[in-house]
Amino acid sequence: MYLHAMESGRDFLPVFADTGNEHEATLDYVRDLPRLTGGPAIRWVKADFSGDFERKRRFVEEQWPKDGVPDDRVRAALEALHPTRVPFLDLCMMKGRFPSTRARFCSEELKYHPIFYQVQEPLLEDGQIVCSWQGVRADESASRAKMRRWEHVGGGLWNWRPIFRWTVEDVFAIHRRHGIEPNPLYKQGMGRVGCMPCIHARKSEIKEIAHRFSDHIARIELWEALVGDCSKRFGIGSFFAVGKTPGHDKSKPSPGIWDVVEWANTDRGGRQFRLFDDINTDPGCLSIYGLCE
Ligand code: SF4
Known part of the structure; x- marks a missing residue:
């Protein structure tokens, strides 16, 4: 543009x-x-969003107990609800969840x-x-x-x-x-170079991100813990929506980022791990746009 x-x-x-x-x-x-x-x-x-945290803390303190939220969840949220000044993270902490396609x-x-x-x-x-x-x-x-x-x-x-x-x-x-x-990430298996990762990241992109940029996966793991602490219900602080990994039991806490990475390393159907990891065995171009590294 x-x-x-x-x-x-x-x-x-x-x-x-x-x-x-x-x-x-x-x-x-x-x-x-x-x-x-x-x-x-x-x-x-x-x-x-740093100016919104005080209002949210008051809401959690006054309203959550009335809504029947257990004391330990109220305490966890009040401890966690402090601005980090990272816009994506602060927004999700305020909402008590990550965004999704819906x-x-x-x-x-x-x-x-x-x-x-x-x-x-x-x-x-x-x-x-x-x-x-x-x-x-x-x-x-x-x-x-x-x-x-x-x-x-x-x-x-x-x-x-x-x-x-x-x-x-x-x-x-x-x-x-x-x-x-072009942005070098296009040569490294990324179809989009917005967020790292984007909530819409494809299976193959998640696999590439975990292989090349595991520090970003570790960061998302920390974010999941913080956002989870700011949620009313236990187990909804997952970066990817519950339907990301096929066959996930929806009565259980939603899959965390490392569960999604594990699924991303499986073959089609999500049940078997690849016998040969094509990242390590295929020296060919990994860019979905055919841009060789
Ligand atoms: S790139 Fe993806 S995760 Fe980032 S703001 Fe856009 S839709 Fe949301």
Whole structure:
């Protein structure tokens, strides 16, 4: 999107919303882009939920006992409910759960809201018309394919999706035109380079993440413990939704990140471990886009 906006010749204000759950390679990539391209500086925004914790603590203290929540859960939540200033984690602690496909509050709270309130709204209040260019492509998913290319949000704000009909090849072609390498994670088996991991990560991506970036899996394990402590019910602090691992007994606590990693290392059907691990035996390209490392 950044390169396409540069090619348009217009003045533009690039914005990056840091969720606190990105891989460091993505953050470095965004930081480096203006230097590598000669394009404009990127405005960095972040959601901040630290001001909401006191209200939530009061609610837990007063309301949870009335709702029949056991004392040990109330105590655990009150001990855990302190802001970390990591937007993704603080948001999940406040909600007492991680987002899921059905409750996908993450993109709205961590991307849409900080971009709107920190960048777009001040421009609109200044009387300007804001055209928000969004790098959404129709062939990324069925729900994205239903989006419109132009959208009037209201009050002088428009959404414009100029690469809506682009193919993956078009995306990599613009990198080549500018002599820019794609985000290195695309060469390392990632289909998307948003969060690490994204709640929508595919089985093969989770396997790759665990193999290459196990520190991120360990971080999610810590996050699961914290979010679990902030939940009313025991056992719902899992990063991935309960249906992620097929055949999971829904009466049991939802599978934790390491259960999901274990499943990601199984063959189709999720019951057998691979006889040969293709990461270790296949020296071929692991990029789903055919970009060799
Ligand atoms: S990349 Fe995935 S996990 Fe991150 S905000 Fe978007 S949908 Fe949520």
